[in-house]
Amino acid sequence: MNKSRIELLDVVALTVDLSEYNLYRGQVGTVVELLAGGAAFEVEFSDRNGRTYESVGLRPEQIMVLHFEPASPDSVPEMVTA
Helix, strand or coil: CCCCCCCCCCEEEECCCEHHHCECCCCEEEEEEEEHHHCEEEEEEECCCCCEEEEEEECHHHEEECCCCCCCCCCCCCCCCC
8 A cells, every 4th residue: 555645535634733723733634625636635623423623724744644454565655744
């Protein structure tokens, strides 16, 4: 699994604090829309009951895709710098 691009419905985590939205590094959301031809993403943050508490447009360097399966041995990790 060497996925280098963020796609619709990916589960992501914040890599930065966004205190103006009361969101902090590590909070988990879902990509619900691709913006600017995939240069930015609308990420929805929901509580445990599925209620959305924030929806924010984010740049790729502000999020990381969470993976739920082991990576294949021949995959190369992608380095993201902010």
